[in-house]
Amino acid sequence: MVPRTDTLTASRVDLALILLPAITWQEAACMLSLSGVPPEVAARVLAQPEARRPPESAPGTHHS
Numbered sequence: 255m256v257p258r259t260d261t262l263t264a265s266r267v268d269l270a271l272i273l274l275p276a277i278t279w280q281e282a283a284c285m286l287s288l289s290g291v292p293p294e295v296a297a298r299v300l301a302q303p304e305a306r307r308p309p310e311s312a313p314g315t316h317h318s
Contacts (some may be wrong), residue, residue, distance in 0.1 A: 258307065265292050267299050271306070 258264045260272040266289045270282040277285075279300050300308050 263291055263295065264307075267295065272298075272301065274300075 266286060269290075270286050273285075274282055283296055283300055286300075287293065
């Protein structure tokens with residue numbers, strides 16, 4: 255999989271996935287859309303959990 259280059263979009267997607275147990279997927283899709291996440295990205299991460307990239311490590315927390 256190609257490494258992420260748009261860290262802002264990645265952060266928005268990661269936040270939606272963190273909130274997903276507490277919100278519906280429709281609410282997550284709306285949140286992603288309103289924050290400028292491309293619809294194809296939102297659809298992939300919400301509808302295909304197996305196609306999700308692992309979350310990025312926070313700076314200074316890289317584990318080898």
